[in-house]
Amino acid sequence: MVSPARLLVIDDEANILRFLTRALEKRGYEVHPVMEVAEALEKLSVIQPDLVITDLVMPDMSGIELLKRIKSHNPEINVVVITAHASLDTAISAIRGGASDYLVKPFQIEELCSVVKRALSSKRIVYGEGGSEAFEKKYDFRNLIGTSRQMKEMHGLIQRVSANDATVLITGESGTGKELVARSIHYNSQRRVKSFVSINCAALPENLMESELFGHEKGSFTGATSTKQGLLELAHEGSFLFDEVAEIPLHVQAKLLRVLQEKELRHVGGLRDIKVDVRMIAATSKDLRTLVQKGLFREDLFYRLNVVPIHLPPLRERREDIPLLVAYFLEYYSQKHGLKAAMRIEDAAVKHMTEVSDWPGNVRELENAVERAILFSDDGVIREEQILKAASEHSRETSGTAMPSNGSRNLKTETEGFEKRLIESVLKETSGNKFQAARRLQISRQSLQYKIKKYQLE
Template sequence: GLDLLKSTKQVSPDTIVVIITAFGNTDSAVEAMKLGAYDYLQKPFQMDEIRLVVKNALEKQELRKDVSVLKEQLKPYSLENIIGSCPSMLELFDMINRTSSSSANVLITGESGTGKELVARAIHNLSQRKDKRFVALNCAAIPEGLLESELFGYMKGAFTGAANNKEGMFELANGGTLFLDEIGEMPVSLQAKILRVIEGGTFLRVGGVKEIKGDVRLVAATHRKLEDLIDEGTFREDLYFRLNVLFVKIPPLRERKDDIPLLVDHFLEKFSGGKMRFSGDAVRMMKNYKWKGNVRELENIVERAVLLCDTEIIDIDYLSDKIRSGPAAEAVSVPQGGIDFEKIMEDTEKAYLIKALEKTNGVMTEAAKLLNLSFRSFRHKLKKFGIDKKKITD
């Protein structure tokens, strides 16, 4: 059987093979799966079980066909790896295209995780500066004392540890684009020097006396309202106007939930090569989640699920607890005296098993599907709780 499996996969790698044997053991099952078998069944087995295996195998075959179709479907809804099809994202694509045709400075706003650097890179890659460097600096990630030397460079001996001359970000980005992320965190004293570069096109290295000319397009980004920082006196109004020549706003993920299936497919392609898919229930659950971390959080969730799941269909078990709990978790309260958590969970699980059997008139394969469980897992749970399907359906 294993020899036939091996030769079959060599001749036709995409053919799905199910091994059925009366003489199998764990070692042969593992070997069969390594050689590419889709499933391995030992006699005797229930007809419901083989029907489910065949059904899932056919779904897998369709899944493979859908991958190329999905890739084609994504093309009209992507721009430089930015994915979206809702009206606000199509407006964003249009704004990126129009912004890239100019050399004016750009201010990008959006919550953390929405993809501000991705948008900045898209603007650069579509502009006439695309053959020059794109240099990125997160103003919030560099200590205040080092930020000036990172931006403008320094001369040998300018401070302790300055053993050699060093180019700064403005020099490295000459002719290209300098992306200043979290511009709202930049110290006011340094903001004046940025303004001087914008207005005069020259700057000094730390410890230097010779002015250096620079041809740099500035793209700045922030998750904060700079107008509020201006009122607080922590951000210069004149710098704000110099940066905000072109304005790009990125919508949060919670305002474009219809894009979640597209984004999920994009990240599945990235992390699994398009070989895995989320179940319908898992996608619906993700669409109902608030996504405070936006696209970055969604990407992390998909990557985690791909790493943990060993099947092609990723079900809700591989989503994080906070996504599975959903909005209902906010309504849950724990009494002062505490609860018997294990009993509550067992009673809830048992109730769902019984309801699923009642709804499907005792057809175990359909009941398992309703609960998004494998047939084996469903059957195991019935045994665990001592549920007799005959008593439920009689």
């Protein structure tokens, strides 16, 4: 099951905070409402939000200063600011300072949800006072774990391609680490001190993609209440990752081709050409050559993107790297979940993971299996049966329930069904201890209580 996005919502007005919380929880998000900036800053490390939504005008700290603090804490956290018409200029300053988007009061629930969805589908990394040094260290190509022949070749290729501005096309199955490679290219390049912006083309609605990428002018379409820069502009002098690039509609592909060829773009509804200097990186789990043959992807765009191809092998083709990955994930998640010492794992479990499992979800599936095993271990040791259980859970999640006879499936119903079963299972294993259950599920106790009530588990 994909965990719900975790949102930290900050507003000093109780009524607005309740409105935002209810609206977002109804859409399935995990919401942590906070009224004071000091508490919000404390919660950044605890809940590790995917997105922060904050009012620009707070009594104990300005929204701009809060934005700087958040970006200094973690440049990868996206921030949406809420503003009144009178402070619209401040909101635009916030965008320049690294905010993902802004909302102007009063706004409709649909507008709120649209902005949140857009913010969660892209990442814009702008550094705070700490600069980019920590990220350069984190995404050093040498941190791509593995000593197999394939990984050694990849290290050399990343090192070479980072030294220039050539466009890169990264291919590979889902879960192989394509975004990690893209970030390694950026943080080992001359552009590392500038923005790294990524967008998941599969997660962004088709009708929003053009304005999100290229920006729009005020009044260019319904809801365009102000002129707004696109993500490509915000990545100026930095790098831009098109994740799942095959999902870009054909009419948007034509405009993207112009950016690659001419280094300029035009806002939706605009008349002026805008110069942009962006290093392009694209990633896909699909075969673009096949899509070109079917007329679903432009051939000229494919050749523009495929200047330097990098293919990531599936985990089953580099099994010798699995023990190293397991050791890394054990240390990382033991520390993340507050364990005094790294969890140990039996040799039989490592052997099963290396020699038996095929890991169709690749490194991402392996990572999830290790974290789950840590959460469900009671004595500090991971055994083979726990790995089998974690793999079984993943298989059920990815295969889903049986297809109804009419061929239709309801994503919301199936997701909620699995969530209910998982919560029931964890509550049973923790003997009804909600604090321990929330910790294992990596959600707040408040969110757990809400879901218990929602699914009538009491």
